[in-house]
Amino acid sequence: MVSTLLLNLKADKIFYFVFLFVYTSLTAQNRATVTGIVTDQFGALPGAKVTVEGNSISTTTDVDGKYTLNLDEGDYVINVSFVMYTTAFKAITLNVGDNKTLDFVLETGFSVDQPISLGSRTKPISLLKTTAPVDIISPSDLTNASQIELSHILHYLVPSFHSTNQTISDGTDHVDPATLRGLGPDQVLVLINGKRRHNSSLLNVNGTVGRGTVGTDFNAIPVASIERIEILRDGATSQYGSDAIAGVINIILKEQIQTIDVSGRVSKNTLNDGFTSNFTANFGFEIGNKGFVNITGEYRNREATNRAGNYNGTVYSNDPEEDAILIAQNNFYAQNDYKDQRVMEIGSAATQNLALSFNAELPVSEFASIYTHGGRNYREGKSKGFYRFPKQIDRVVLQMYPNGFSPEILTDIQDDAIVFGFKGIKNLWNLDFSHSIGINSLDYTVNNSNNASLGIASPRTFYSGGFLYRQNTSNLDVNRGFDWLKGVNIAFGAELRVENYQIIAGEEASYTDGGNTYIDQNGDEQPSIPGAQVFPGITPENQLSRFRTNSSGYLDIEVNPTEKLLLKAAGRYEAYNDFGGQFVWKLSSRYRIKDNLSIRAGLSTGFRAPSLHQLYFQNISTQFINGEILQVGTFNTESAITNEAFEVDMLKPELSKHFSAGFTGKINNNLSFSFDYYNILIEDRIVLSGRFADGYQDILEPFNVGAAQFFSNAIDSKTNGLDAAVHYKLETKKDKLNAVLGANFTHTAVVGPIKVPNSLIGQENVLFNREDVARVEYAQPNFKINALVAYEFDKYRFELGNTYFGEVKYIHPEDGNPNNWVVNNFSGQVESRDQTFASKILTDASFTYKFGKHAYFTIGGNNIFNVYPDKHNHSSNTENGNFVYSRRVQQFGVNGANYYTKLLLRL
Template identity: 40%
Template sequence: MRNIALLRSPFWLSAMKYAVLQLILAVLFAVIGYAAPGHSQGVLDREVTLNIKEKKLEYVLSKIEEQTKVVFVFSPKLIQSHRLVTISKSKEKLSVILDELTGYLNLDYEVVGDKVILKRQHADNASVEPEAAPAFTPVPITGKITNAKGEPLSGVSIVVKDKAGGTSTNANGVFTIDANEGDVLIISIIGFKSREITIGSQHELNISMEEAVAELTTVMVGSRSLRPRTNVESPVPVDVISSKDLLATGQIEPAQQIQFTAPSFVSNRQTIADGTDHIDPASLRGLGPDQVLVLVNGKRRYNTALVNINGTVGKGSVGTDLNSIPASSIERIEVLRDGAASQYGSDAIAGVINVVLKKKTGTQVFTHAGQQYAGDGANLQLGVNHGLKLGKGVLNLTAEIRRREPTNRAGEFLGTVFSNNASQDSALIAQNGGWDRKNNMYIGNSKQLNAYAEANLELPISANTKFYATGMYSFRKGKAAGFYRYPKQTTQVVAQLYPRGFLPYIESEINDHSLLAGIKGKTASAWNWDVSSVYGGNQFRFDVSNSNNASMGVNSPTDFYCGKLAFRQSTTNVDFSKDLGSKLNLSSFNVAIGAEARFDMFKITPGQEESWRNYDPNSGKVGGAQVFPGYQPSNAVDETRSVVSTYVDVESDITEKFLVNVAGRFEHYSDFGNALAGKLALRYKLLDALSIRGAISNGFRAPSIHQYYFNNTSTQFQIVGGSLSPSNTLTVRNNDPIAKALGIPDLKEETSVNYSLGITSKPGRNVSLTIDAYRIDIRNRILLAGPFRRSNPAVGPVLNNAGIPPDVQVVQAFSNIIDTKTQGLDVILSVSPQVGKGNLDLTLAANFNETTIKKVKGTENIPAVPDSLGNYFFFDRAEQSRVELANPKNKISASANYQYNKIGAMIRATRFGAVSSWNINPQLDETYEAKIITDASVSYSVHPRVRVTIGANNLFDVYPDKLKWFRDGKGDKGNIYYSNTSDGRFVYSRNATQFGMNGGYYYISLSANF
């Protein structure tokens, strides 16, 4: 019996050197006569006795040399193959031994004197030089990685040195990777010393990792301690989502990837919402887009220039565009689910999302192609990530292109077209060649073309000092439709230009850029220090096509430049940290101190005159470009503000079981004043496998510079008389005389108090559980007050006195308008049983949350007294429902991911809870019930470095509940009343959406590592 399992080491002898060696030996043997005919057979007749079990070929050859006095000549690469040899022979001829060994090993040999030269053999038995031989197939190496206590470590990165690709451990600490004998495995995880393991004859490895004191800038949100902590050891809940998990979602946009991996995060695409069609508002724990802070490599990321002022989730907020980051550049995403204003600054009321970029060598290629079951919404992605050594440092580069085609889920238009009189309209439709009622609108995803470039550098400049830098640029070209303008809308449509009306488009150009540079190191007294500066910004350009300025008549252009929004931010940080535990006789006592200086810049640039001007105010015709009037010279803004802050963060293991974290932060804003935040977090180990943790903190969110200065006139569809009607809506600055006449007070900061209490447990080596309850009380939340309708006796005179044109029907302004309470529960259970020879990862993750309005703020001029229907003068029921009901109150996800050898399979079911949208008339309120979305995929490694995945998101083609058709109650049956459907055009709600309205999506993707 022969048990053969080959491993090989790298080939160190070049082809030229080997050829020269062969030539020298041949000449030498010929000169001294060893190649005489007949002499070879005498060598091959020599007898050999062997009794060897599972030894390398090199060992076997050495035993033969001892007995026969022959000398083997070979390339080291040739014999260090991936098989072990077992052989038992007694006084057998050398020729028989060699025939048997070389036959199994696909070798040939030649006897020259007392030398036996080993050669590689082709399939046709033609001898070739070893360096021309095909490479050996790598062998699966399995292993288990534990900490010093023998506990398994999940998420450990394992890569083969100087080769692309890699893997990570599951919840049991188990991994499998293809490698050859002599290859070096690099094993690393945050908080432990990296190890390098050289592969020998062992196929199964047991590796113990030693904890390491982390550097100050090791990125792990939630703690600035130099002592690393896992998610079950942290005093606050933190999710760490690897690039592998993000890729497994089948999504290609970072916001959507997080939505299907982090239970407390929701991000849904909006439709018919002006600029918000192009930038998705996101929510953490049911709060607003501007109440979560986004970091990139641990540094503050700038907000967008766009203000969400239309009827969507997050109305009145200014968020951060996660989709401006190339997905191919992301190493992992960390989600801190706890208030962190005292640690990271304003905006971190709901938590922090930290995007960590790749810093490794090798090349990765990602491609994706897919489309909706309905036949539209095709997506194409090509991403390349390449890392190269730069001296002792690393430069990692990313380029990515994404193309998204639009989707359309509009319904059949059932309203009138040419005339408001139904019978007359039917005749006019016939005279004008009929009317296609199914293709009047585009309601769904906007069209987008995205291009990205990113570079991430880390370069040692001395033994204790490193320079680092990150540059990023993205460009997005978008196109989204508005509401159709019908011929009957004579105040908005120039009949000579568009006799059948028109569907206007908002075309966007979005540019993002950022540059980070810093130096970090350690002093002689062991203080870690980090000095960095980051400059970045977002610019949003609006263009309108297929439209008109009705006040210009036939002279109106049909395409318009409508202006730009721009936001830029410069942030400089200085941070110091040191663990003083040894001096205080404590396991750890980490002190972190630092300061930050920030500079915000916001700018509004007017559009061309034709995009905003009313050239004939007395005609009743509406001025400006239909769908999005341009920014006017009176809207122009070029404002700045500065923010300086300082913080202290102390974390200590008081005992082996008791962890305490205390943090405080002071910030000064040049435009509104000072803010102070603090935090206390505790964790106590009840048992080795069970801990309790909790935190209490206060936080703040300063008004964004956008909310101070943004103003414009836009066409918004407001609820008038219970129906959606196009209304020119004026958004005024908070300090505008109109806002003051309506009783809007000066803006001040939002303040919050966060409470959390949870348990963490590892009841078994393959099981982990975290349960965290929380409550977030927020005072003075900043939202858009209104809509104030001109028809109201308290509003009309104010607008008239201010000289506002009569075509403006609605006004709104930013105000600290409500107090809210948010409470909820996060549960994450992970189980990773060994199933056969494969690895199975099971995860159950859930978030339950509820936000309620505790108080609506009145003013001296306008008391907060609701009418009989529950509508406040400046915050009606529709606006209330955006805060309380527009995001799912729960999201539950169960997933299974199985990996065996080359084959992988994933299935995930996500239940999105119910959402609701209210009307100012309670009879028209709607609730959309909970739905379960199922995603599934299978993958196969067609090559050790190439993996193909075929999958489907929303496998069973689930849609949200349709909007209801109400009746007015007149007559025996009543007439159909299309209030919420806008005359049948909307099948699904645009005001509250759980997971979008596009249905099933299938795709194929490929990832390759080189």
């Protein structure tokens, strides 16, 4: 019985394997195979995309440039594309069982020839055919960039983009504000794979570029995960939603599955600080026959840089003679970790960054697929604040710190994102539904400090609280092309967004008033300052969690009346649960004078509601103003101070108008060019006010602050500018030369009077003073010119980049009146503290050598001629010698020359 059963089982297995073999053989006989190699004049092109026209079948080339396609019998057109290369097409006929070879040699192309996804809901078209200018950052640009953080890469590659490290500005030391066309960080929309990216939880409240705004943390996105970047330099609120007043940045992630890229890089400044190490890995897997998943890991560590000057103020006593004796007796300058007579760390803060990200897609049928992308970034940062001297007995517990202390701000930033969606074709309509979740949190820990009001019982380390921002976005996008006239495309869709902003209280010791007192110089007993020095903890009274929803719908129509003319109209209606609805629109056109020359123009309106941060942020911060440390309270629109004492109006949305016009083209196959003019008007621009102190002491005293500030729609602004780009290339069978020259000239002006509530009439110069106006008008370079030349031959690559930064200005809030000018110890004269910082050129250079097939070694330098911004020319701006360079306006940072080595393995 048992033996019979076993024989039957064996027979079943034999039958099964015979059936599987026959089925596989028959199936293989019904298929054909196409293989080939994709190269340029220097060899294999890993990661090139090979697609079958009119079909969803595609693959990418491996590290040796090889590809394989399995197809049924029939006639096909195979095309091969790679960013910044001219797409190649070849036809092929396949019979059952064929094994054919089809090789491709690609020639480098221009950005104007590249298909782009921004600015149009149709299938990607080139810049010669679009109605708005778009910059393309190619894979080669990213791989060969001399910088390692995304915001800095764009800073040195894109003339209209500005982002550099800030210093002595709390959380802004670790999240670089990033702007486009001289506007604010919150007036540019960031997408990843076409989906809205969430903002940072950090509100910039210190005196930096972007004060009072919230932006996107570009450096939370690992560069190794990026295939390319598209930057739409045009108002696009009606197309992509609120915030896109200055433009849209779309980051497109890698899809490659055939290669493993591993890189390591180390660098150091010539002043022997700022040592940076960066290690990345990127690889992919095939899912089924057509799906993929691409994974990236990145580790980045940067030590701090210090460009502080020698301190020349007093330490123990305000009597200079007595102080000099005490400094010598206590050997003060040997008590801290700084060199010479430095008492501060001013420059780029120390950070440690770890990121993981993924991008995946899986076809579920011939006409539909599911997709997802996302990742996690964790960053630890350490920056320093102003030194607390032993003479400042109101804020220093001398029993703990007899020589004072240098407080540290430790930040923990976590950024999480995930997008998942479904796209396909139904009845000739392209459908895309997705949901995105983004979370950004920032927590503050204060170290090496004290809460003076607790006296000797004070801790030295405090958790001071933090912030969290969460965004959930659902999108539905539908579009279809019609064969009417010379082509018509209709697109429409909807978006639902839910936002949550949280302020998280710190531990009790970080904010409490312990009641400790001290005896002042007059012999009177005074209360010590409560709260952790450098960043007082967030109190439970300021802790909150606020939600809001936004829903919108759009319609986008493109019409080609003739082969040469394209007309576009877009409209969008957005409705907020707290701000009502707003309709915005855009009209644009493009006319092709010749195949290689087009002109374009556009007129649009824009809309940006106040961010949740601007509506509800409330906190007390320590700020250094005119040589004095001041506790400054930022109060939101729900606060009694804002509503009752200052009678501030509720915030309104920003409204904008945008006009642009330009042309683009190319000459032969060697030169391309584009020029664009833009004019942007913004009404009711949301800004953070100046500090109200004098005359409000009685109101402020219960809050333990010396000044108050708040948000208001205080100004209107007008921005005019010109973007230009010229790209030249020359190729032979042995070498290749690429040269790019890009420029942006821009000027923003505050127009009309400062808008104040009725209760503050006459205090326009406090609500938004001349320094605040100058921060909008002059804190970013008035022009930037980028020139990049790359020459390749055999196994060598040389690259030389020059960036010419225009001037910036610092305007002192009180020096509009010469009576307020003070003595400049550098010259001995009574002078204004205003200063213009001159234009500068920074030069980057690199040399790359390819070892064998898989290894690339690079040695290079940033700012190789060691250029620094102008030094302060007025002694009062140095804050007793601490600040050699401005911390209020910066063109490119203060790191000086930096040299690096890099090894890239492509396996």
